[in-house]
Amino acid sequence: MGKTLLGSLMMGSRGKHHSASFDDIGARLEAKMGKIPFSGRYHREPRKLEDDYVMSESVLGSGYNGEVRMATSASQPTSTQKFAVKSLNLGGNQFSDREKREQLEAEVENYLSMDHPHITRLYDVYESKEQLHLVMECMDGGELFDRVIEKKRFSEAEASDALRQMLLALNYIHSHGIVHRDVKLENFIFDSKSSGHLKLIDFGFSKMWDPSGTEKLSGSLGTLAYVAPEVLETSYTSQCDMWSLGVIAFILLGGYMPFSGKDDVQIKSIASGTYKMRPDRWKSVSVQAQNFVKSLLEVNPSTRLTAQAALEHPFILDGKGRDQEASMQPCCEALRQFSHASKFRRCCMEMLAWSLSNEDRAKVREVFLSLNEGQKGAISFGELRHAMVDNLHLVDEQEVLKVFDALDYNHDQEIHYSDFLAAMTTTRLDVDDAMLGDTFRRFDTDHSGYITVQNLRDVLGNNVEGERVEGHSRSGSG
Numbered sequence: 001m002g003k004t005l006l007g008s009l010m011m012g013s014r015g016k017h018h019s020a021s022f023d024d025i026g027a028r029l030e031a032k033m034g035k036i037p038f039s040g041r042y043h044r045e046p047r048k049l050e051d052d053y054v055m056s057e058s059v060l061g062s063g064y065n066g067e068v069r070m071a072t073s074a075s076q077p078t079s080t081q082k083f084a085v086k087s088l089n090l091g092g093n094q095f096s097d098r099e100k101r102e103q104l105e106a107e108v109e110n111y112l113s114m115d116h117p118h119i120t121r122l123y124d125v126y127e128s129k130e131q132l133h134l135v136m137e138c139m140d141g142g143e144l145f146d147r148v149i150e151k152k153r154f155s156e157a158e159a160s161d162a163l164r165q166m167l168l169a170l171n172y173i174h175s176h177g178i179v180h181r182d183v184k185l186e187n188f189i190f191d192s193k194s195s196g197h198l199k200l201i202d203f204g205f206s207k208m209w210d211p212s213g214t215e216k217l218s219g220s221l222g223t224l225a226y227v228a229p230e231v232l233e234t235s236y237t238s239q240c241d242m243w244s245l246g247v248i249a250f251i252l253l254g255g256y257m258p259f260s261g262k263d264d265v266q267i268k269s270i271a272s273g274t275y276k277m278r279p280d281r282w283k284s285v286s287v288q289a290q291n292f293v294k295s296l297l298e299v300n301p302s303t304r305l306t307a308q309a310a311l312e313h314p315f316i317l318d319g320k321g322r323d324q325e326a327s328m329q330p331c332c333e334a335l336r337q338f339s340h341a342s343k344f345r346r347c348c349m350e351m352l353a354w355s356l357s358n359e360d361r362a363k364v365r366e367v368f369l370s371l372n373e374g375q376k377g378a379i380s381f382g383e384l385r386h387a388m389v390d391n392l393h394l395v396d397e398q399e400v401l402k403v404f405d406a407l408d409y410n411h412d413q414e415i416h417y418s419d420f421l422a423a424m425t426t427t428r429l430d431v432d433d434a435m436l437g438d439t440f441r442r443f444d445t446d447h448s449g450y451i452t453v454q455n456l457r458d459v460l461g462n463n464v465e466g467e468r469v470e471g472h473s474r475s476g477s478g
Contacts, residue, residue: 123137
């Protein structure tokens with residue numbers, strides 16, 4: 001069955017509490033990410049899903065709360081880009097449970113804050129009194145689960161590459177205070193049939209968590225065969241995701257599940273960390289690869305590898321992807337040019353970055369990952385300086401600071417994936433009519449066909465660091 005971004009989407013009671021809670025999400029996201037990633041993607045009436053997308057009868061999957069259907073762009077009928085839309089009816093008794101409502105709110109908030117090459121993109125959210133629609137990129141490469149069924153086992157090189165990609169996604173969410181809580185084969189998808197590029201999906205059980213605090217998560221969630229021992233005890237941290245990744249690593253290399261059988265048998269084996277590495281399957285697997293698996297399937301979460309440590313394990317480092325030096329210099333030149341643009345133009349490019357297709361992003365995503373040497377999913381000032389000053393000698397210390405400040409859209413001392421993509425639209429990516437049209441409708445918040453001063457205030461705020469834009473623009477110029 002095809003998987004999309006959403007798994008168990010649940011919603012609480014309608015009315016006043018419903019509206020207030022989603023307003024709170026907007027305030028928190030704007031404080032954390034800036035205004036554009038929320039205001040450009042979260043839509044309320046009078047704007048409707050049907051204004052921007054044409055729903056098809058093709059069902060991609062179904063879950064507890066309904067079906068996921070394929071859609072295409074309403075404004076670009078000739079476009080080949082497909083979207084996956086999860087629609088929720090917000091009425092009914094099934095959404096009256098407070099815990100379920102909070103779970104939905106957490107999922108929507110977490111999805112809107114995700115911005116990484118190895119996490120499926122959430123394009124738009126549409127809220128009305130009766131429904132909530134989530135529009136996601138539609139990936140047709142199939143689940144990692146399907147590739148395992150097809151191949152039976154991965155070679156060590158294939159397993160190392162796949163696990164490195166999964167670790168990049170996990171290290172990103174963990175370093176940004178989110179625990180997934182349902183890491184499994186089915187929740188990693190390839191972006192196309194011919195591609196080896198994996199993305200993490202389904203944040204239905206995800207939870208925000210402060211790694212610097214002492215509070216632990218509770219609630220036994222996830223899929224039993226992948227669940228960590230501490231989750232069974234309902235007291236755990238983000239390290240629960242790393243146990244689950246260990247189960248995936250075991251399956252990729254060994255070709256079978258480490259924990260199986262009836263539920264009570266699985267629970268006992270998981271709690272004690274008891275699994276069998278059958279000689280007929282593991283004798284050809286290197287000691288290094290076996291050590292990697294064992295280091296993840298540690299019952300004690302404090303001795304289990306973290307995502308950062310796992311990325312630095314020899315089994316992962318030895319299979320690291322190709323070098324990106326040839327593409328690094330022109331991309332860094334694009335970053336430099338972007339910093340010379342006006343603040344308003346940069347904001348427009350930030351918005352356009354959320355309209356880029358997977359094919360567009362694929363052209364530069366490996367350079368972004370290469371610049372992010374710390375592998376936490378966002379580029380620090382030190383990393384940018386190392387590339388532009390120390391390695392490429394493009395700029396001096398003073399200018400790289402100006403470049404970083406221009407790219408750090410929300411002033412959190414990090415360059416996020418979409419900040420980087422915004423800069424790439426200046427010279428590295430071709431901006432076509434479809435992108436411009438999609439960006440226009442993100443500014444046209446009331447679906448009037450015009451961008452008014454009020455629209456700009458809705459999306460950008462009252463000021464763009466002192467710059468004011470007056471008058472209005474009209475759709476149709478491309």
